[in-house]
Amino acid sequence: MSMPEPATGPAAPARRGFATGGAGLAGALLIGAVIAVVLGVYGRVHEPARRPLYTLGFSSPLPMKAWLTTVIVLLVIVQLLTALWMWGRLPGVGSAGPAVAIVHRWSGTAAFVISLPVAFHCLWALGFQTAEPRVVVHGIAGCAFYGAYAAKMLGLRVKKLPGWALPVLGSLVLTTLIVLWLTASLWFFTRSGIPHV
Numbered sequence: 001m002s003m004p005e006p007a008t009g010p011a012a013p014a015r016r017g018f019a020t021g022g023a024g025l026a027g028a029l030l031i032g033a034v035i036a037v038v039l040g041v042y043g044r045v046h047e048p049a050r051r052p053l054y055t056l057g058f059s060s061p062l063p064m065k066a067w068l069t070t071v072i073v074l075l076v077i078v079q080l081l082t083a084l085w086m087w088g089r090l091p092g093v094g095s096a097g098p099a100v101a102i103v104h105r106w107s108g109t110a111a112f113v114i115s116l117p118v119a120f121h122c123l124w125a126l127g128f129q130t131a132e133p134r135v136v137v138h139g140i141a142g143c144a145f146y147g148a149y150a151a152k153m154l155g156l157r158v159k160k161l162p163g164w165a166l167p168v169l170g171s172l173v174l175t176t177l178i179v180l181w182l183t184a185s186l187w188f189f190t191r192s193g194i195p196h197v
Contacts, residue, residue, distance in 0.1 A: 024158030025165050028151045036147025043128030043139065053121055061125065065118045066188040072118075073181050075111035076174055079104060083170060112149065119146065138183035141176045148172035 019027050058064035082104035084090040119142065128139045152169040155161055 020159040022162070025155060025161060028154035028158060028169075031154055032147040032149075032151030034147075035150045036143040039123065039146055040128055040139070040143040043123050043126075043143070046123075046127055048127035049125045052125060054117065056117060061121055062188055065121065066185040068114050068118050069177075069181050069185045072111045072114050073177060073185075075107045075114070076177050078107040079111065079170070080174060082107065083167075087167075115145075134183050134187065138180060141179040141183065145173065145176040145180060148176050 052061040055061055055064050056068075058067065081090065082096070082100050085093055085096045085100050086104060088095070122139075122142060128143075129135045130139075148169065152166070152173050155166055155169045158165075
């Protein structure tokens with residue numbers, strides 16, 4: 001079963017693509033995979049600074065990253081709900097107007113921008129560590145998140161993208177982010193107690 005195209009008009013501009021169909025999707029996935037691998041290799045081979053660059057007003061980098069990642073998860077949940085609404089898959093609500101598309105785009109943009117200080121600190125100060133399974137899973141999920149995000153953003157520009165592809169790419173972004181949150185933020189909150197800032 002293919003997904004219906006979202007409503008056209010000001011809320012959903014026509015795709016200006018760099019490729020079409022399966023080839024475009026394959027290209028987006030390949031670029032996303034390359035980004036994930038490059039981040040992982042960089043994190044592994046670069047010598048970590050082992051000191052914080054910034055804390056953005058928090059007491060240390062751990063609460064900063066835990067709270068920012070929690071905000072990112074909330075914004076991505078907004079992404080999920082608005083995407084379901086735009087595609088007509090959210091029960092009990094009418095059709096999505098232009099405001100829903102704007103909220104979708106801006107919540108995604110905000111989530112990405114907020115993720116950058118977290119990712120930069122992880123890569124620069126800590127690198128890709130293998131001391132314990134939780135940390136390994138977290139590192140892999142972090143690299144996969146940015147690869148999935150890149151693939152989703154590129155997938156938006158693929159003409160004649162298969163109907164199932166965009167929901168799958170969005171689900172990959174959401175899934176990797178949830179794994180990141182579970183392996184770091186939840187670990188931090190249950191270890192140190194809320195509202196530790």
